[in-house]
Amino acid sequence: MADAGSIRVLIADDQMMVREGLSVLLGSRPDIEVAGEAADGREAVEAVLALRPDVALLDVRMPVMSGLEATREIVARAPATKVLILTTYDLDEYVYKALKAGAGGFLLKDAPVARLAEGVRAVAAGGALLAPPVTRRLITEFSRLTGEDAALRAPLLERVAGLTERETHVLALVAQGLSNAEIAGHLDLAESTVKTHVGRVLMKLSLRDRTQAVVFAYESGVVAARASAAGTADAGARHRRRRRGG
Structure with a gap:
């Protein structure tokens, strides 16, 4: 029973x-x-x-x-x-x-x-x-935006501007399907701190739950922007290592 x-x-x-x-x-x-x-x-x-x-x-x-x-x-x-x-x-x-x-x-x-x-x-x-494979497909698909799509994102990006850098990062990780515990491990934070950040993100963006946060993150380009920034940073690090002969 x-x-x-x-x-x-x-x-x-x-x-x-x-x-x-x-x-x-x-x-x-x-x-x-x-x-x-x-x-x-x-x-x-x-x-x-x-x-x-x-x-x-x-x-x-x-x-x-x-x-x-x-x-x-x-x-x-x-x-x-x-x-x-x-x-x-x-x-x-x-x-x-x-x-x-x-x-x-x-x-x-x-x-x-x-x-x-x-x-x-x-x-x-x-x-x-x-x-995981679904998350990868979403990231790939939403990074292929036309100029018209980018214009439609403007109001969403204005809302993102109200978030702190840490809150934006947490939003991007939520959009990738990570739990609070996984985000805490990724950012080296206490799980309670992550829960507070998630709550503030939902409140500031007027979102009902994490699912709405996922959709918002992809529609606004937060995930694509984060992925691009991470790729640029990795490329820069590889270039510096090559110049040092490492």
Whole structure:
């Protein structure tokens, strides 16, 4: 029997074998309870409204209503339920649309079982989760901006200007899917300090949660700018080493 404090999950996928497999895998975790299943997006929305699970695990491609459409309805009608998109497709358009729709995470179906369970826990706790290959694709795609796209970013960059250098760095790391603990290790800070920085970023940018922060970071160019700056710094360091003969 599941513990009273278990994370309750709804699994939605149009393939019965996938649903049953995920149900067995997640149900075997002591802190996760499978609250129900759905065979399409419409059933998923109705099940969420009836069962009020902590997390809705949705396949992106389903009949009647897609996972993306279901995400929009769930976020609007049952905001307490977090959405984790699970799919075989790591295409940029799905990642971006899922995050814009309000999904808290995006994992590929070939992810290890432990990673899936971690994803459910992270999203249930209000975190934003992106599979590593998905993060790399987002960074690549959003760095290819035209002049017109750059003009549309101007209002967003004005909001970024209100952040400190440290807060901007934290925002970029949040956008790459890092947890507070991982950001703390990366920046050599206490996890409580990182949590404070994240809270200030959300407040200053008027963002609801980490998922909105991820979308904002890519749309504003914060991630691309950070990646470019890091690349320039690395190139400069390599050049200096060559000149020293190192």
